[in-house]
Amino acid sequence: MSKVQQKQLKRRTEIIETAIRLMNDTPFDALSVSDICEAADISIGSFYHYFSRKSDLLVGLLSLVDEALEETVFPSLTHPDQREDLRLLARGFASYIQGNDLERSRLIAAIEPFDTDLSGRPRALVVKVAELFRRGQEVEQITRSLPAEELTRLYLIALRGVSVDWTRHNGSYDLLGTMDTFLSLFLRSVSPTEEEQT
Numbered sequence: 001m002s003k004v005q006q007k008q009l010k011r012r013t014e015i016i017e018t019a020i021r022l023m024n025d026t027p028f029d030a031l032s033v034s035d036i037c038e039a040a041d042i043s044i045g046s047f048y049h050y051f052s053r054k055s056d057l058l059v060g061l062l063s064l065v066d067e068a069l070e071e072t073v074f075p076s077l078t079h080p081d082q083r084e085d086l087r088l089l090a091r092g093f094a095s096y097i098q099g100n101d102l103e104r105s106r107l108i109a110a111i112e113p114f115d116t117d118l119s120g121r122p123r124a125l126v127v128k129v130a131e132l133f134r135r136g137q138e139v140e141q142i143t144r145s146l147p148a149e150e151l152t153r154l155y156l157i158a159l160r161g162v163s164v165d166w167t168r169h170n171g172s173y174d175l176l177g178t179m180d181t182f183l184s185l186f187l188r189s190v191s192p193t194e195e196e197q198t
Contacts, residue, residue, distance in 0.1 A: 008050070011050065012050045012051075012060060013060075013064065014040065015036065015040050015042065015047065015050055015051070015057070015060075016057055016060045016061055016064065018036060018039050018040040019031065019036050019039075019040075019057045020061065020103075020104055020107065021039070022035060022036060022039055023103070023107060024103045028057075028058070031054070033047055033054055036054075036057075051118070056118055058107075058111045058112070058114070059114045059116075059117065059118055060118055061107065061108060061111065062108070062111060062117075062123065062125075063117050063118060063123070065096060065108060065125070066117070066123055066124040066125045067124075068096055069089070069092055069124070069125060069128075070124050072092060072096075073088065073089055073092030073093075074124075074128060076088065077089060077128070077132070081141055082132045082133070082135050082136030082139070082141050082142060083136060083141055083142070083187045083191070085132050086129070086132050086133075086136075086183070086187060087183050087184075087187065089128065089129065089132070090155075090158075090179050090183045091176060091179060091180065093125075093159050093163070093179075094159075094162070094163070094175045094176050094179040095176065097109060097163045097166070097167075097175065098166075098171070098175045098176065102167060102170060102171050105166075105167050105171070106167040108163070109163035109166075109167050110164060110167070113156065113160065125156075126152060129152045129155055129156065130148050130149060130152040133148035133151045133152055133155070134148040140196065141191070141192070142190055142191070142192065143190050143192050143193065143196060144192070144196060145196070146190075151190060154186075155186065158182060158183070158186050159179075162175070162178055162179050162182050163175070165178075166178065
């Protein structure tokens with residue numbers, strides 16, 4: 001990544017972080033672009049240089065989640081059993097959610113799911129999960145009764161659902177433990193049937 005691209009990425013992240021701080025006091029729908037620009041000390045033209053519309057801030061927030069997982073979790077997804085890598089990825093996601101303040105975690109968990117990033121490319125998390133399901137199906141660790149894309153969608157719903165529940169309970173229980181329990185049940189349900197194994 002060039003220095004110009006790094007600078008642009010840093011500035012875009014700063015704008016997203018400013019919007020998140022504002023959302024601690026004001027719901028996203030009630031925030032105006034001018035409110036965000038004033039708080040970030042940028043012009044409205046600069047905002048639209050980085051984002052096509054206000055909702056792109058939410059896509060950008062999910063991109064921050066993906067970037068964190070790419071740095072901290074993706075490199076360790078090397079287990080021969082893809083179900084273990086799916087479990088590890090879920091733990092990484094839960095750790096990221098739990099590691100933020102509760103308001104930011106609520107926002108991440110409740111955002112409408114976007115499958116593409118700000119550049120219109122598939123999100124890194126979606127790509128990685130689909131890859132794990134496809135590999136698991138190839139080596140007969142995962143059922144083939146559903147396509148990898150559908151299993152990916154269900155897996156991501158599970159991650160978001162557990163995270164939303166945790167934020168609705170104000171972070172009052174062990175998110176990692178609950179995610180482990182839920183993922184164990186989920187992964188058991190997508191293991192190949194006896195007929196598939198023969």
